[in-house]
Amino acid sequence: MDTSSELLQDSLLLIWNNRNSAERIALMEKIYASDISFFESDNSEPFVGFKAIDELIQKIQQDWPSEFEFVLTETPKSNHNIQHILWQLGIPTQQPVAKGADIAIIEGGKIKSLYLFLGI
Secondary structure: OOOOOOOHHHHHHHHHHOOHHHHHHHHHHHHHHEEEEEOOOOOOOOOOOOHHHHHHHHHHHHHOOOOOOOEEEOOOOEEEEEEEEEEEEEEOOOOOEEEEEEEEEEEEOOOEEEEEEOOO
């Protein structure tokens, strides 16, 4: 994969929207570095590696209606090895329940670090 802003878009739309763990892991192998770190907040330790992130996704998806999905709210942006997207979460035809931004650091053509900014 290249370092276009599509990496981060694919992370959100293909991995975080996917409700099948095996499919998520296969996508992670293509999009994420094997030692990826996901920083959910300043107050928590990062989730490191495919398994930890997959378990997090599975845990939070259990609390969502099956219609919930992430959608982009503007075109993804890139600046060298940094990518940025804005998104919202919810049922597409209804008011979103969450909004935020993701920032990714790209190394070797894959996402090495992923940072969540909730409520933007």
